Structures are given as structure tokens and as C-alpha cells.
Amino acid sequence: MTDALIQPLRDAIVEMKIDETEDLCRKCLDASLSPIDILNNSLIPALDIVGTLFRDGDYFLPDVLMSVKAYNNCYTVLEPLLKGGDYKPRGTVLLGTVAGDIHEIGKNILLALLQGNGFDVIDLGIDVAAETFMEKARETNPDIIGMSALLSTTMPCMKEVIDLFTEAGIRDKYKFIIGGSPISQRFAEEIGADGYGEDAQAGVELAKSLMI
Amino acid sequence: MNELIKNLIKDGPVLTDGSWGSQMLKRGLKGREAPDSWNLTHPDAVEEVARGYVDAGSRIILTNTFGSNRYVLGKFDLADKVVEINTKGVEISKRAAQGKAYVFASMGPSGKMLVTKDVSRDDLKQAFEEQANAIAMAGADAIVVETMMDLNEALIAAEAAKQTGLPVIACLVFDSGKQKDRTMMGNTAEQAVDEFTKIGIDGIGANCGQGIEGFIPICAQMSAATDLPIWMKPNAGLPDMVAGEVIYNTTAQEFVRFVPDLVKVGASFIGGCCGTDQDFIRAIGKTLEGL
Numbered sequence: 001m002t003d004a005l006i007q008p009l010r011d012a013i014v015e016m017k018i019d020e021t022e023d024l025c026r027k028c029l030d031a032s033l034s035p036i037d038i039l040n041n042s043l044i045p046a047l048d049i050v051g052t053l054f055r056d057g058d059y060f061l062p063d064v065l066m067s068v069k070a071y072n073n074c075y076t077v078l079e080p081l082l083k084g085g086d087y088k089p090r091g092t093v094l095l096g097t098v099a100g101d102i103h104e105i106g107k108n109i110l111l112a113l114l115q116g117n118g119f120d121v122i123d124l125g126i127d128v129a130a131e132t133f134m135e136k137a138r139e140t141n142p143d144i145i146g147m148s149a150l151l152s153t154t155m156p157c158m159k160e161v162i163d164l165f166t167e168a169g170i171r172d173k174y175k176f177i178i179g180g181s182p183i184s185q186r187f188a189e190e191i192g193a194d195g196y197g198e199d200a201q202a203g204v205e206l207a208k209s210l211m212i
Numbered sequence: 213m214n215e216l217i218k219n220l221i222k223d224g225p226v227l228t229d230g231s232w233g234s235q236m237l238k239r240g241l242k243g244r245e246a247p248d249s250w251n252l253t254h255p256d257a258v259e260e261v262a263r264g265y266v267d268a269g270s271r272i273i274l275t276n277t278f279g280s281n282r283y284v285l286g287k288f289d290l291a292d293k294v295v296e297i298n299t300k301g302v303e304i305s306k307r308a309a310q311g312k313a314y315v316f317a318s319m320g321p322s323g324k325m326l327v328t329k330d331v332s333r334d335d336l337k338q339a340f341e342e343q344a345n346a347i348a349m350a351g352a353d354a355i356v357v358e359t360m361m362d363l364n365e366a367l368i369a370a371e372a373a374k375q376t377g378l379p380v381i382a383c384l385v386f387d388s389g390k391q392k393d394r395t396m397m398g399n400t401a402e403q404a405v406d407e408f409t410k411i412g413i414d415g416i417g418a419n420c421g422q423g424i425e426g427f428i429p430i431c432a433q434m435s436a437a438t439d440l441p442i443w444m445k446p447n448a449g450l451p452d453m454v455a456g457e458v459i460y461n462t463t464a465q466e467f468v469r470f471v472p473d474l475v476k477v478g479a480s481f482i483g484g485c486c487g488t489d490q491d492f493i494r495a496i497g498k499t500l501e502g503l
Contacts, residue, residue, distance in 0.1 A: 057390035060398030062327045100244045102287040102323060105361075105396075127244070127287070152451040152458045152486060153237055181387070181421075182451045182458075
């Protein structure tokens with residue numbers, strides 16, 4: 001009975017059936033499945049599959065966005081029910097594109113996939129100054145701080161952020177992850193980040209691994 | 213085929229230019245500044261970059277107008293300066309070219325996404341027409357729509373460029389998918405050829421996204437699908453940071469090793485994107501002469 005509802009919902013999210021997922025989700029609730037089970041067994045596995053398809057080059061950005069939309073149609077139904085129960089997000093991520101860089105597409109894909117994998121995400125937007133990362137980190141106490149840059153010219157700003165936290169003596173309170181097309185593992189090591197994600201799904205895997 | 217394009221390629225592959233952004237950084241551009249705003253504030257430095265390419269042998273130079281549409285400039289509070297920045301950008305390149313090179317004006321993406329309805333097709337069309345008209349009025353020889361990640365946006369920009377009457381080259385970034393030969397949106401080189409051909413494009417190509425090795429299969433796919441001239445501007449590999457400085461790992465010598473193959477698979481215009489400079493252009497020029 002459970003699988004008969006849980007799996008079709010998961011598949012519908014993966015297959016981007018944005019008009020069907022909300023109904024399928026309500027059917028799960030009508031069959032007395034708990035919101036948290038639906039989330040853990042349908043919604044999150046679905047986005048895991050989507051992330052893997054994206055990483056492997058089988059899915060492209062529009063596919064990911066459609067799947068996330070299908071996911072969100074369900075999550076909107078579940079969210080009020082989850083808030084009252086034992087549901088805890090996997091972790092909190094503070095996310096932003098570094099100072100001088102106005103590119104948001106990569107950051108937004110990661111944001112969608114992180115949310116789809118049970119993280120709370122605070123989006124600082126684009127062109128985020130090092131001081132803003134610090135101020136918001138103090139305010140919201142995230143587990144992970146994620147920085148994005150598309151330009152080789154703004155990559156050094158990632159180092160400035162980590163240096164600022166180091167100078168303030170609070171570097172070790174957070175995990176720093178970085179990503180963006182010019183970024184490499186070597187660069188991550190060079191600036192003292194905790195990890196680098198080659199693509200959005202790798203970023204999600206990295207965030208998950210840092211929460212263990 | 214457009215007369216200018218036909219004349220340019222009649223004797224073999226044409227040398228274009230290299231990157232602009234990193235050249236301007238060397239001259240003091242700060243991360244927080246709109247690079248294109250330097251057309252107004254530091255025209256001499258921009259002209260120096262352009263002249264460097266003319267001196268290196270570029271037969272075509274671009275303009276410092278890659279992000280001069282109202283959406284990108286808007287992020288720097290310069291949305292009301294579209295016409296001025298594009299006009300100056302073309303004027304600077306023309307001055308640097310001194311008749312020794314053609315000026316193909318650059319039009320890059322808006323940074324907005326059609327697929328998430330960040331922006332409507334009509335608004336994008338208006339924004340690109342505003343830019344293209346300013347470029348045409350300022351006397352550019354042609355327009356290069358470049359670094360596009362979404363074929364749909366590229367088509368809107370290319371149509372906006374075409375309505376000026378200038379020849380137009382359209383380039384996408386191919387860096388996704390299993391073989392790294394699709395755009396971020398999943399578009400293939402063949403799809404790009406089909407769609408751009410329908411709007412009467414004068415040349416098609418790829419730029420940015422990866423090093424020159426990856427451009428060879430993309431160029432081959434394009435030439436298998438069309439007789440249109442093909443424009444190729446690869447990066448100097450991917451950047452690294454060493455001792456606080458961003459460096460690109462591919463040297464000019466390594467880069468040009470692949471140039472003969474790129475010509476063999478049909479490239480008609482060859483230059484470089486991120487990480488390439490005047491030395492790369494000189495080295496490509498030398499390689500082309502030897503073919």
C-alpha cells in the first residue's frame with residue numbers, strides 16, 4: 001500500500017509531472033502516510049535521483065528546475081504539517097555569490113537542490129560582501145556557508161571571506177563550501193575552504209557529508 | 213553569404229582577438245566595477261587592450277560591450293547608460309583598429325533566465341534591440357552574440373542584432389552533458405545550427421566554457437551540420453589560484469598545438485576567450501600562417 005503511493009510520487013517528481021505531484025502527495029496524506037515519511041521516502045529520494053541525472057549529464061538545467069517545481073508543489077502541502085512534528089532540517093546553509101560577482105544561476109540551482117534535500121537555505125543573493133557573510137552568519141548561525149563565483153576575477157573574494165572569519169576567530173564555527181565554473185579542488189585547498197563541489201549535485205553531496 | 217564575412221574568410225581562417233576582462237584587471241579594474249563602465253571612465257585603458265590585439269595581428273577585434281545591456285548594467289545602477297556605453301565601446305575599438313582590423317561588437321547574456329520566467333521574451337527583445345541599435349549607430353562592422361548558455365535567449369539577441377542590418381555571428385557556451393558538448397540548457401550544436409539558420413545568421417560558433425581540446429568535437433558537429441562560417445574562441449583551460457593570483461594553466465604554446473585540428477574540422481574564425489591574451493593571439497597567428 002505504502003509503496004504503491006510513495007513510488008509513483010517519487011517518479012512523478014523525477015519525471016517533472018508538475019501538474020500531478022500535488023494530487024499524488026495529497027493521496028499519500030489521505031492514505032494516512034505521515035508527512036515526514038512522504039518527505040523522506042518520496043520527495044528527498046526524488047531530488048537525489050534528479051541531482052544524479054544532472055551530474056551525469058542526462059538532465060539539464062530546465063529539467064532540474066521542472067523537477068524542483070514538481071517537488072515544491074508537494075513540499076508546500078507538507079510544510080505546515082511538518083512544522084508541528086519532529087521534523088528537523090538536515091542543516092542550515094548560508095548561500096551567496098561573492099562580492100563583485102552578479103551571477104546567480106549556479107547558486108540558485110544549488111539552492112533548489114539543497115532545499116530538495118532537506119536543508120534550510122538562507123539566500124544572501126549576489127554581490128555579497130565579506131562583511132555581509134559575517135554579519136548574517138552571526139545572525140543566523142548556519143552550519144555551512146556556501147560561496148559561488150563565476151568569474152576568475154571574483155574568485156579571490158572567496159579567500160577574503162574566509163580570511164575575515166579567521167581574523168575574527170570564528171572560522172571554525174562553520175564549514176565553508178565553494179563552487180562555480182572556474183573553481184577547482186586545488187583552489188579550495190589554496191584558500192582553506194572545507195570543500196568544493198564541481199557541480200550542484202556534488203555540492204549537495206558535500207553539504208550532506210559535512211553534516212555527519 | 214554576407215559580403216564582409218565572405219571576403220574575410222576567402223583566404224583561410226581569420227584571426228580574431230583574446231580576452232578583455234583579464235587585460236583590464238591588469239590595468240586596475242576592480243571586481244565591483246562593471247567592466248563596460250570603463251568605456252566612460254577609463255577609455256584610454258580600454259583602447260590599450262584593443263590596440264594590443266590589433267598589434268598582435270587580430271583582423272577582427274571585439275568591443276568592451278559584452279555586458280552592456282540594461283539588465284547587466286542595471287546590477288551596477290547603470291541601466292540608463294546603455295546607449296552611451298555601447299556607443300563609446302564601439303568608438304574605442306574603431307579608434308584602436310585604425311582601419312587595420314574590423315570591429316565586431318560584443319553582446320553577451322542578460323543574466324536573466326527565460327526558463328524560470330525571470331524575464332519575458334518581449335522584455336529581452338527590447339533590451340537586446342536597445343543595445344544592438346546603439347552598436348549599429350556607432351558604426352560597428354558586425355555583431356557577435358557570445359557566451360550564451362540558453363539557445364532561446366541567444367536567438368532573441370541574434371534577431372535583435374540582425375534587425376540592424378549588420379552581419380551577425382552567434383556563439384553558445386558548450387560545457388554540459390556527458391561529452392561536454394551541450395549548453396547548460398541541453399542544446400546541441402546541431403539544434404543551434406538549425407535554429408540560427410532559420411533567422412538568417414551569418415556565422416555560428418562557440419566560446420568560453422572549456423579549453424581548446426573540447427572545441428574540436430563541437431566544431432566538427434557544427435561543420436557537419438552547416439556550411440556557415442564557424443567562429444571558435446576557447447578558454448586557456450580552467451583557472452587556478454596560486455599565491456593569491458588567478459592563473460590559467462594552458463600556455464599559448466599548448467593552446468596552439470590544437471589550432472591545426474580546429475582548422476581541419478572547419479573553424480573559419482579563431483581567437484581566444486578567458487585567460488588568453490596578446491601572446492596567444494600572436495601564437496595563433498603564427499600557427500595559422502604556417503598552415
